[in-house]
Amino acid sequence: MIRTLVVDDDFRVGQIHANYVRRVEGFEVVGRAATVAEALATVRALRPDLLLLDVFLPDGSGLDVLRQLSQDQGEARPDALMITADHDMSSVRAAMKLGAVGYLVKPFGSADLTERLTGYRRLHDRVDALSRTTAADQSDVDALFSAARPPAVPRSPAKGHSAHTLTAIQRAVHTAGTALSAAETAERTGVSRATAQRYLSYLVKEGSVRLELRYGTTGRPEHRYRIAR
Incomplete structure (x- = not known):
């Protein structure tokens, strides 16, 4: 199971997103957070595989969460799918540079999130399979880079x-x-x-x-x- 932490400052919206995740095969919601501080503490305590991460948070930005986790945990940092109303290109570019696996602009429906999560699961499975080999050929590399795309x-x-x-x-x-x-x-x-x-x-x-x-x-x-x- 891909252990997922939902980070959103709106309790109702966070609950809706958590319910969306629970319907997708291969995923489980291990917790929720509403602030940068709470997200960082929860990641350190629960070690999730994936964050559904809002950009706008009361005490900062979801991008700050990614920056801090990159410093603290490096390669062991969980992956992040941004789910936000922020469609400013500077935020999109920053998320890409910080290694986010996707960027989904609110409002969106269950089908949109399911599509992204299914793609992420496919990527997760491919990485897991290829980690047992010493080298990947070009078709393996192409499959990895396209797996999470809708x-x-x-x-x-x-x-x-x-x-x-x-x-x-x-x-x-x-x-x-x-x-x-x-x-x-x-x-x-x-x-x-x-x-x-x-x-x-x-x-x-x-x-x-x-x-x-x-x-x-x-x-x-x-x-x-x-x-x-």
């Missing part, structure tokens, strides 16, 4: 395609962790198999989804789809 959806869907359905289809493929058939995609998104097939074919043409052929002992190969890297 999928890119074509900005202007082709005529006859709904942006909402397109996003749902791609999110289903992105979060599956394995290649999906059109029928499995349809089941996950609530659309018909024919609709799922049409959108998957479009995403393959756009290059954001990859088609794989699975050959059985007889008959035509099964078409399966996974997110393109």
Whole structure:
């Protein structure tokens, strides 16, 4: 389980985010904090793997939390996903320089956070697997750097395609962790198999989804789809 600490000065918002995290497979909420001082003390006491970290805190900034933990703990510092209403580019750049694994601007929904957490879990698992090897090849490196990114959806869907359905289809493929058939995609998104097939074919043409052929002992190969890297 990825042990997560939620840091937000708004009790109600922090509770909502904690509930979002609890719904995502592989994550548990080990604590909550509302200030810089409380966040630092809780990290030192509980040693979480991941912080959901607001920028605006009563006694400072979430960026101050990252700076202090980098000084105190170095490589052992927990990862941080920024969740904040601060969309100033100076804060975004600072978070990147301080090693944040993502930056999610409020307000956002459960699906947005789930997508980021699923990507982080994928990154966490890949790092854990590769830590047992002595060297990584280029494909391993590329996979690590892309693992936590949400999928890119074509900005202007082709005529006859709904942006909402397109996003749902791609999110289903992105979060599956394995290649999906059109029928499995349809089941996950609530659309018909024919609709799922049409959108998957479009995403393959756009290059954001990859088609794989699975050959059985007889008959035509099964078409399966996974997110393109």
